[in-house]
Amino acid sequence: MNAKRIIHNVYMLEKDGVKILATKSKYGSHYGERKIGEFREWIPSRSKLSAMFMKGYVIDIKPNWKVLYLGAASGTTVSHVADIVDEGVVYAVEYSAKPFAKFLELAKERKNIIPLLQDASKPWKYSGIVEKVDFIYQDIAQKNQIEIFENNARFFLKEDGEGVIMVKARSIDSTAEPEDVFRQVIRRLKESFKVIAYGSLEPYHKDHIYVHVRMK
């Protein structure tokens, strides 16, 4: 098996001619993903961040970064982010109790995950716990998700911090053309941030884009 390093603890494995994204991890499987030696497969159809890497867009997430993760669900993607920031911390916000229960199992075994059962649209409610962060990752599929991102950035993002927003066209406007929704979202984000890049997550996630931003 061939393993090519992408960023800290993220590798592209090549096994029998098939490419598999994976994180180097001392932990076991969390969501049914395969363990391949010291790696955990990072499945792009299950994780938009994996899909972004698979599409060739790489963000050099550093091992010591502090991350605020909005929309943790049961921790599929958080588990891989925690593998990457193994000297840092992931503050992970989720407001739905059902996925949060499974997420807590993950947080129990990982020292660098702080689980927060909170509403991401009310950042002041967790501002006593979350410190200034290097990176905000948001995957919450809400109509007002851009406003939610802006508010969290205002509270928690360092001056030179950056972030990624995963945008699902249908959650913002179910009747408009996805391209129009994306154009509007980018325009809105440019008012408060420097938009570094954006791109489609197809074929892994239909009508979704990632947007990579930095504080202005």
Ligand SMILES: C[S@@+](CC[C@H](N)C(=O)[O-])C[C@H]1O[C@@H](n2cnc3c(N)ncnc32)[C@H](O)[C@@H]1O
């Ligand atoms: C698409 S799922 C996230 C999947 C997850 N990021 C992953 O890749 O493993 C969206 C999650 O955002 C949560 N969510 C939506 N609005 C939220 C809010 N205002 N505050 C906190 N969580 C929210 C939902 O409950 C849901 O679990």
